[in-house]
Amino acid sequence: MIDLSFNDMEPDSLRVREFYLGRQPILDRNQGLFGYELLFRNAPVGPANISNDLSATAAVIAHASQLGMEKTIGDALGFVNVDADVIMSDIFSFLPREKVVLEIVNTMPATPAVLARIKELVGHGFSFALDDVTGESDTVDALLPLVEYVKMDMRNIPLSALMKVAPRFRQEKKKLVAEKVETREEFKNCLDLGFDYFQGYYFSKPVIMSGKKLSPSQLAVMELMTLVTSDADNQEIERAIKRDVSLALNLLRLVNTPAVGARQRIDSLSQAVTILGRRQLQRWLQIMLYAEPSKRGHSMTPLLMLATTRGRLLELLAAKLRPSERSAADIAFTVGIMSLMDTLFGISMTEILSQIPVNDEVADALQNRGGFYGDLLKLAECIERLEDFGDHIVPTLRDLAMSTDELVELEMAAFEWSDNVVRYAL
Template sequence: MIELSPRGPEADHLRVREFYLGRQPILDRNQSLFAYELLFRNAPVGPARISNELTATAAVIAHASQLGMERTVGDALGFVNVDADVLMTDIFSFLPRERLVLEVSEQTPVTPALISRMAELHAQGFRFALDDVQGTAPGLHRLLPLVDYVKLDVQKVDLSSLMKLAPRFRESRKTLIAEKVESREEFKNCLDLGFDYFQGYYFAKPVIMSGKKLSPSQLAVMELMTLVTSEADNMEVERAIKRDVSLALNLLRLVNTPAVGLRHRVDSLSQAVMILGRRQLQRWLQIMLYAEPSKRGHSMTPLLMLATTRGRLLELLAGKLRPAHRQSSEIAFTVGIMSLMDTLFGLPMADILAQIPVSAEVTRALLEREGFFGDLLKLAECIERIEDLDHLILPTLRELAVSTDDLLELEMAAFEWSDNVVRYAL
C-alpha cells in the first residue's frame, strides 16, 4: 500500500496554489440539489509540482478535508474523481466516507488489485460511481457489483445508445446520473429514460419566451428595488414592503439568516430597513427574486444557489482587489446576481436592464463581459465550467492580479455563504 499523508514529505505537493477547484451541482428529478462534483485543474503557476493524477487528486481531497467538507459541499454529497494510483493510497483514512462518492472511470484497467482495494473501501463504507460509461469496457461486469452510481455523458453517448444502456443499468439496480446535460431537451430525454440525477448547466441557460411578463410578486420586488435605490425615505420603503405580506415575511426571514451576520434577531420591517441600509436591502431583494419561484413550486433552487455564489464570489474578489472602494464590492455583487436574471425571467438581458436602473459599467459587464466587473464575471463563469474553460482562468487571474490560493479561499467562503442563504431562503 502506498502511503500519502497530507502532513509529511508530500506536503509540498499539496499546496493550494497549484490547482483550481470547481464545484458542479448534481440535481435530482425535481431539480433540487443532491450533490456536487469537485473538479480540479492543475494551475501552471511557479514550479509545476502537481504532475500527475495522484498528487492532483490528493491535493483536492486533502484541502477539501482540511478546509471542511461543510464549506465545500454544504449538506450535499461530494463526488471526486480517483484513479487506480489514488485508490491504492491511504489518503481515504481521514475522509468523511458518509459525505464522499469516489468516481472511477470505466476506462480504468480492471485488475485483481483494483477490485480488491475497491471491495476493501466499499466494506469501510465508501461509495463508488462509475464514470465515462459507454458500456463497452472489458471487465465492466467485475466493477458493477461495487458501484452504486453509473454516470453517462450525454455529449459522448447518443440517444439511441442511452436508450439501450439505461434499462440495462436500471435492471442492475444502479442509480443513473446524466452528465454534461446542456439543454432542456437533453434533460427531458434523460428524465423519460429514468435517470435519477442530472449534472450540467441546462438549468442556467436562458429560454427566451416572446412577450413574457414578470409575475406580480416579481414585479413587486422589482418596484421595491427601484424605490430602495431612489431618494424615497425609509417610511415609504417600509409601507411598500407591508403592502405585500409574503414579501414582508420572506424579507424578515432572509435578514435573520446567519449570512447577514446580525447579532440580534430583527423582528420588524422598520428595524430591517434601518439596520440593513439601502445597499444591503437591495441585495436581499435581488436574492428574493430567485427564491420566490421556489416557494410557488417551481424548481429554481439551483439557479438561486448559482446566483448567490456568483454574487458573493464577485463581491469578495472586488473587496480583495479594491479594498479602499467599498462600492466596488456592492456593484460586483449586483453584477454576479443579475447575470442569471435572463434565465430567471425568460427575457433578454437587454430588456431586463431597460427595467432596472443600473450604471453603464454594470451594463457593460452583463451584456459584453467587459471592464473590471466583466472580468470578474468571466472568471466566475470559467470556474463553474472548469472542464471546458480552464484555459481561460489563468489569463484572467493574471489580468486581475489574483493568486490561485486567494481564489480558492474566496471560493470556499462564497460556497459557504451561498449554502447558508439557500438553506434559510426556502
C-alpha cells in the first residue's frame, strides 16, 4: 500500500485503497477504443476517508501507478481529473506523460500562476483537456490555447447550443469529446457535428430489432456452444469446429493468448478441446461471439472489452466469495459475458435464453439481476457507471462481506486480463 501525505494533511489521513476506481471508455469515430476516463469515488468505510480533490487525484494516480498503469488502461490513453491544487503540486512524477490526459474544469480560476504551471507541464509533454464546456467565457478563452481536447457534456448542453460552439472549437483545431452520450441519436448528432471522440454507454445499450437473424458465424458458435454444454463427445465437437475454417483459426488464436495461461502452445483443435476442457472451451466460444463482428469490419472492441471485463470480474468475485464451490466462478463468468449479448445480437435476453441452454440461477441473474450472481452483476454495472450508481456499491459490498481493498485488486486484475484477451482476439 502507498501512503501519500501533503503539507495540508495529517500524515496518516490518506490511505489510497479507500476509494473505488472506475473507468469509462472513450471511443473514436469508428467506435474503436481510444482511451478511458479514470473516475474516483470516495468509499465511506471509516474515519480516514479522502476528503478533497487533491488527495482524491493523488490516490488514483498512486494506486494506478502502484499496480501498473498498463493494467488500468492497457494500450489506451488515461484521462485523469485535476484541479488547481493538483496542477500546482508535484505529484506528476507518478504519471507516464505519454499515456495520460489531464482534465481541467472550465470553472477553475485561470490565475497567472495556474496558467504558467499548465504551460510548464505542456512543455514537459503533458496533454490537457478542458472539461464540461458549455460555451465561451473568459476562463475558456484563457485556457483554450493550452489544451488539446475540449469535452462537452451532452446532459448540460442542448443541441442548438452545441451547433453554435462546436464549429468554433473545431476552427481552433481542438479535438472534440462528447461526454455522457447515452443514445445512438446523440452519437449520430455529435458525429455529424465533427466530434472526434465519444464517452458514454450508448454502445452497450441493446437496440432490439424484430426478426433479426444471427450471422452464419454467430450461429456456428452458438451451435458449438450447445454441443459443448451437452454430452457430445470430443470428436463430435472437433468435427463441428472444423466445418467452419475461420471459427477453427480464431479459436486456436484465442486459446493461445497469455490470458489462457497454457504451459505449451496449443496447435490443434483436438489439443484445444482436450487441454481446455468443456468449461474453458465454452468460455472462449462466448468471447468469440463478441470478437466476430470486428472481423467483418464493425468495430466492437468496446463491447468485447466490457463483456470480458465483466465476465472476469464476476469470476474473480465468485471465486473469492465462494471458494469451496468449484462451479461458482464458471457460472459467474458466464453471467458476466452473457449480460451484454442482447446488445451484441440486437434481440431480447428472453429470446437469447431460449436459444442457449442455461440453468435457473443464470437466467434469473440475466433477466432479473436476481440471486447471488445477479448481485455480482449489479455490482459490476455500478462500478462501470460510477458517477450514477456509486452509492449502491457500499451496501452491495456489505451484503457480500467484501472490503473495498479486495474489490479494487480484483477489478484491476480483470482489467489486465480483458486487455490481454482483446489484444489477441482482434
